[in-house]
Amino acid sequence: MNTNRQTVLACIDGSTFSRGVVDYGAWVSRVVGAPLKLLHNIEHREHSPIQDLSGNIGLGAREELLEELTRMEERCSKILLEQGKEMLHNASQRARAAGVAEPIMLQRHGGLAETLIDMEDEIRVLVLGVRGEDREQQEHRIGNHLESVIRALHRPVLVVNRPFDSPPGRCMLAYDGSEAAGKALAMAASSPLFKQLECHLVHVARKQESPVLDAAARVLQDAGLQVHTASLHGDVEQLLLSYQQQQGIELMVMGAFGHSRIRELLLGSVTHHMLTKSRVPLLMLR
Amino acid sequence: MLLHSTRADWLGNIRADLLAGLVVALALIPEAIAFSIIAGVDPKVGLYASFCIAVIIAIVGGRPGMISAATGAMALLMVTLVKNHGLEYLLAATLLTGVLQIVAGYLKLGNLMSFVSRSVVTGFVNALAILIFMAQLPELTNVTWHVYAMTAAGLGIIYLFPRLPVIGKAIPSPLVCIVVLTLAAVAVGMDIRTVGDMGQLPDTLPIFLWPEVPLNLDTLMIILPYSVSLAVVGLLESLMTATIVDDLTDTPSDKNRECKGQGIANIGAGLLGGMAGCAMIGQSVINIKSGGRGRLSTFCAGLFLIVMVVFLGPWLSLIPMAALVAVMIMVSIGTFSWQSIRDLKKHPLSTNVVMVVTVVVVVATHNLAYGVLAGVLLAALFFANKVSHFMYVTSAVDPTTNTRTYRVVGQVFFNSAERFAANFDFREALDKVVIDLSHAHFWDISAVGALDKVVIKFRREGAEVELIGLNEASATIVDRFGVHDKPEEIDKVLGVH
Numbered sequence: 027m028n029t030n031r032q033t034v035l036a037c038i039d040g041s042t043f044s045r046g047v048v049d050y051g052a053w054v055s056r057v058v059g060a061p062l063k064l065l066h067n068i069e070h071r072e073h074s075p076i077q078d079l080s081g082n083i084g085l086g087a088r089e090e091l092l093e094e095l096t097r098m099e100e101r102c103s104k105i106l107l108e109q110g111k112e113m114l115h116n117a118s119q120r121a122r123a124a125g126v127a128e129p130i131m132l133q134r135h136g137g138l139a140e141t142l143i144d145m146e147d148e149i150r151v152l153v154l155g156v157r158g159e160d161r162e163q164q165e166h167r168i169g170n171h172l173e174s175v176i177r178a179l180h181r182p183v184l185v186v187n188r189p190f191d192s193p194p195g196r197c198m199l200a201y202d203g204s205e206a207a208g209k210a211l212a213m214a215a216s217s218p219l220f221k222q223l224e225c226h227l228v229h230v231a232r233k234q235e236s237p238v239l240d241a242a243a244r245v246l247q248d249a250g251l252q253v254h255t256a257s258l259h260g261d262v263e264q265l266l267l268s269y270q271q272q273q274g275i276e277l278m279v280m281g282a283f284g285h286s287r288i289r290e291l292l293l294g295s296v297t298h299h300m301l302t303k304s305r306v307p308l309l310m311l312r
Numbered sequence: 313m314l315l316h317s318t319r320a321d322w323l324g325n326i327r328a329d330l331l332a333g334l335v336v337a338l339a340l341i342p343e344a345i346a347f348s349i350i351a352g353v354d355p356k357v358g359l360y361a362s363f364c365i366a367v368i369i370a371i372v373g374g375r376p377g378m379i380s381a382a383t384g385a386m387a388l389l390m391v392t393l394v395k396n397h398g399l400e401y402l403l404a405a406t407l408l409t410g411v412l413q414i415v416a417g418y419l420k421l422g423n424l425m426s427f428v429s430r431s432v433v434t435g436f437v438n439a440l441a442i443l444i445f446m447a448q449l450p451e452l453t454n455v456t457w458h459v460y461a462m463t464a465a466g467l468g469i470i471y472l473f474p475r476l477p478v479i480g481k482a483i484p485s486p487l488v489c490i491v492v493l494t495l496a497a498v499a500v501g502m503d504i505r506t507v508g509d510m511g512q513l514p515d516t517l518p519i520f521l522w523p524e525v526p527l528n529l530d531t532l533m534i535i536l537p538y539s540v541s542l543a544v545v546g547l548l549e550s551l552m553t554a555t556i557v558d559d560l561t562d563t564p565s566d567k568n569r570e571c572k573g574q575g576i577a578n579i580g581a582g583l584l585g586g587m588a589g590c591a592m593i594g595q596s597v598i599n600i601k602s603g604g605r606g607r608l609s610t611f612c613a614g615l616f617l618i619v620m621v622v623f624l625g626p627w628l629s630l631i632p633m634a635a636l637v638a639v640m641i642m643v644s645i646g647t648f649s650w651q652s653i654r655d656l657k658k659h660p661l662s663t664n665v666v667m668v669v670t671v672v673v674v675v676a677t678h679n680l681a682y683g684v685l686a687g688v689l690l691a692a693l694f695f696a697n698k699v700s701h702f703m704y705v706t707s708a709v710d711p712t713t714n715t716r717t718y719r720v721v722g723q724v725f726f727n728s729a730e731r732f733a734a735n736f737d738f739r740e741a742l743d744k745v746v747i748d749l750s751h752a753h754f755w756d757i758s759a760v761g762a763l764d765k766v767v768i769k770f771r772r773e774g775a776e777v778e779l780i781g782l783n784e785a786s787a788t789i790v791d792r793f794g795v796h797d798k799p800e801e802i803d804k805v806l807g808v809h
Contacts (some may be wrong), residue, residue: 070562080474081335083594083646091601092560099562111480290314 032150033063033130037138040109041162043155047193048117050307052124053151057193057219060150063130066110067138068103107133115306138171139178149181151219154185156301168301176282176310182213183206183282183310185301194276197309198226199246200266200300203238206281210311211242214279215249217273223277227255228269230262263299270306282310321376325605331441332604333612336379336595338487340366340617341628342639343595344382345507351387351587352394353402355513355628358382359621361406361586366614368577369591374569375554376607377561379595380577381614384444386588388678393538401535403523406582408532408539413547413575422567425460425551425731431663432687433552435653435670437593439683439796440549441648442675448637448644451505458504459634464495466638471700478749486639493635494627507636515625517618518584518727543575544681550574554589560600594643662694700728703752703754705735715744720785725755729762750781753788760786 036051038044048064055062114131121129134141142152157169176183199214203208214220225246230240241257246253258265271280282297300308316590340362348358362381394402410618416422452459454456466489473485497504525531554565578588584728600788621628645744656664703722710717724732747766754760763779772775 078474078481079331079335079484080481081339081486081598081602082474082642083597083601084471084642085645085648086645086650087601088556088560088597088649089651091597095560095562095600098516 031262032148033061034058034151034153035063035142035149036117036121037064037065037067037142037146037152037154038113039066039155040113041155041157043157043162043186044113044117045120045188046189046307047121047153047155048120049124050186052121052129053125053190053193054151054153054184054219055121055126056124057222058150058217061128061130062121062126063132063148064114064121065132065134065141065145066114067141068106068133068135069137070099070103070135092141103135116163139174143177143178146179149179151182151184152179153184153186161272161294166302168298173283173298176312180312182217182312185308185310187304187307193222194307195222195224196226196258196273196275197223197277197279198228198270198273198275200278200280200296201229201239201242202262203225203229203242204281206283206312210281210282211245212259212269213311215245215251220246220249220251224252224254224270225277226273227253228258228266229256230258230260230265262296263303266300267303270304276306278304278306278308279311280308282312315371321607323608323680325603328603328607329606329608330600330612332599332609334616335484335602336599336609336613337437337616338484339595339598339639339643340379340381340487340613341621342490342631342636343384343643344617345510345628346447346636346640347382347384347387348587349510350384351390351402353587354392354513355507355515356512357399357585357587358387359403359514359586359617360584361536361581361589362586363614363618363621364586365577365589366610366617368580369573370415370607370611370614372569372576373573373607373610374566374571375557375591376563376565377596377599377605378550378553378557378565378591379599379610380550380574380589380591381595382581382587382589383546383549383592384447385440385545385579388443388447389538389541389545390562390587391678393535397534400524400530401531402587403433403521403582403585404525404531405535405538406578406586406588407523408535409427409542409588410541410575410579410582411579412543413578414572415575416543416547417568417570417572417575420551420568421547421724422551422571425555425567427692428548428552428686429666429688429691431659431666432670432691433555433722434686435667435687436548436552436647436674436680436684437647437649438652439671439674439680440593441644442671443678443680444640444644444647446675447663448640449674451633451637456504458502459637462493462497462502462504462632462634463638463641465496466490466635467641469493470638470642486642489638490631490635493638494547494631495632495633497632498630502632505633506629507631507633510633512626513625514618514621518586520583521585523582541679542588542683545679546574546578547571548680548684549593550591553593553596556593557596560597563606593803594647597646662698666691666694670765677748694804696725696727699723700725700731703728703732705732713744714742715746716740716742717746719746719748720752722751723753723755724759724762724785726758729758732759733762733766734768738769738773741773742770744776745770746777746778746780748780749785752781752785754786757789760789 034051036047038047051062110133118129118131141183161167161169201211227239227243239257243253243255256269283295344358345355348355365380390402393405469489469492470485473488474480486806550570551567554567554570558565574590581589650666669690670683670687673686674680703724705718705720707716707718718736767777
């Protein structure tokens with residue numbers, strides 16, 4: 027993998043999370059030493075702009091309809107393009123103020139997930155807000171694309187859900203011994219991002235303490251990280267959240283969506299729950 | 313994969329999809345009845361088919377927002393089957409059509425659509441419009457002046473009603489046309505033909521039934537030719553319509569999934585007593601125009617159709633045929649590509665010939681597949697002819713050694729092979745002939761054969777022959793040459809050797 031051209035990709039839109047996304051993106055970019063790329067994705071809405079129920083078609087109906095639809099979408103897209111440029115410009119200035127030398131600006135058309143999949147090779151870390159413009163007010167919900175993006179990409183995803191105040195000092199790695207968690211652990215051990223963080227390795231078990239935690243802690247210690255471990259018993263989601271509050275954790279780290287969609291439909295997903303409930307940003311490692 | 317669809321496919325556009333589905337359902341009813349009459353079966357066969365096909369294709373189709381149902385193109389192909397063998401054989405043929413289409417989907421025959429040029433598509437669409445119009449003519453011949461007056465009034469309502477402020481764009485004008493003409497006919501007590509005279513209308517939901525045909529080779533031999541035609545025409549129209557909807561909505565579609573989806577929909581229709589169908593250009597345009605974009609619009613069109621038909625059954629039979637004719641004339645006008653007539657002056661003659669030949673063959677045979685075949689063949693021949701012009705031979709003589717060097721540049725293949733050979737002067741008395749092929753491409757065995765002939769002729773005249781660059785020139789003969797998709801690979805074969 028060629029890491030030279032890989033960037034920290036921050037996805038912005040008109041929501042209030044975008045500022046946090048830019049700031050966190052700038053932070054990650056500085057720490058890992060990869061350039062910051064700002065992406066504004068223009069999504070074409072499915073719902074149609076015209077409402078004509080006359081249900082008749084005359085001579086040249088197809089050509090007329092195509093012309094009309096083109097005209098309308100052209101107008102909408104032009105506005106969106108303009109707005110996007112403005113947002114990118116502001117974000118770029120913000121990133122410069124946060125110490126990023128040359129933020130790269132990029133605008134793309136299409137679905138967010140598709141755009142990101144196309145760009146996967148050049149992504150080192152993806153930063154995006156927990157909700158977009160259209161769901162900004164709906165707390166306890168995650169964005170339209172968030173889950174599909176996290177599932178589709180095999181890159182670390184930093185989900186931002188609050189404004190940036192200072193670089194995080196303490197992070198918490200939720201570890202359950204699963205394959206996804208193992209991968210997350212290996213990534214954390216090898217990433218420069220964690221060198222500056224105090225790392226809390228937390229395992230929530232339903233029964234007694236399992237030996238997995240010690241081995242996992244050793245992996246991180248060998249990598250030169252500062253590690254605390256905690257083993258808790260009870261409800262996974264609740265304990266993780268309360269541990270975060272008690273210890274003043276500023277960044278949650280976890281393997282994401284370790285199970286199939288069908289199993290999660292039946293049993294619920296820890297990832298999904300944490301995304302909706304967490305008050306601090308989450309780094310999803312895949 | 314066939315059942316895969318995103319939330320946005322179904323629920324991305326709920327309100328507009330529901331309304332558009334309703335508008336389309338209202339327009340589908342007269343069409344389904346009219347096409348049943350073309351095929352020579354009871355209106356209920358077309359109505360059941362439209363319901364099944366629309367609902368199934370909404371789930372398994374590859375093009376959200378496209379409307380499929382019983383169609384005129386398909387109905388025209390069934391006429392003789394129904395006349396000679398009856399409805400049960402039609403249902404069996406419908407099932408077989410579905411199977412063939414699914415096979416086509418798995419063989420990825422949808423990709424063959426790239427051979428169908430734009431002018432063939434235009435010809436197909438125009439021919440379809442003409443066929444739909446011609447199918448209305450029996451209703452307009454040997455009738456009283458009442459029918460003409462009713463039809464004219466119907467067309468007037470359809471095209472003038474949308475100009476009314478507010479309600480014009482809120483109520484589908486074909487519906488207004490049907491309601492007004494039905495009320496008028498009933499009120500005056502006019503003695504004209506109504507839908508009720510044309511056959512049985514549905515009074516219940518469709519029920520599952522296996523076609524009552526003997527399961528033997530004879531049956532297969534009867535239905536197979538019809539099924540092949542139906543499968544081909546159904547896929548052609550569906551894929552063309554999908555392209556039109558792609559263009560209108562600026563979104564992509566999965567063509568091979570659409571082939572399989574059409575097959576499943578036809579099997580469903582056949583098992584529930586419906587005739588074979590496919591995508592409809594006119595209805596799909598109406599759907600997009602009314603704001604329909606998602607799978608929900610197609611699904612609702614089918615659902616609303618069956619609900620209205622079952623509950624309004626007794627009223628449907630009162631609709632005068634003149635009202636249906638008016639709606640169908642609208643559909644044929646709307647399907648016709650007006651642009652293509654204006655473009656006749658602009659486009660090159662070969663393009664126009666392809667389009668017109670497609671139309672003429674279809675109208676003559678009433679089979680859209682033959683028209684498309686003729687159009688595609690003609691377009692390929694025109695193309696071969698054009699490309700064959702990209703070949704020339706230059707030569708220079710070296711008097712000291714009495715050697716002539718021929719330089720061949722361009723495409724040598726079956727069509728240009730003759731001309732290639734004609735460029736050499738065999739009467740010239742030479743000691744040596746050099747043929748430089750490094751800038752030529754030999755596409756087939758005809759080209760190689762022509763070269764062999766040239767070499768032999770020169771040798772017979774006593775000249776020594778040397779070929780330069782033959783290996784590179786003939787690299788294009790290999791089949792599957794097209795698998796190279798990297799620029800440097802193509803350069804290796806096609807570039808300057």
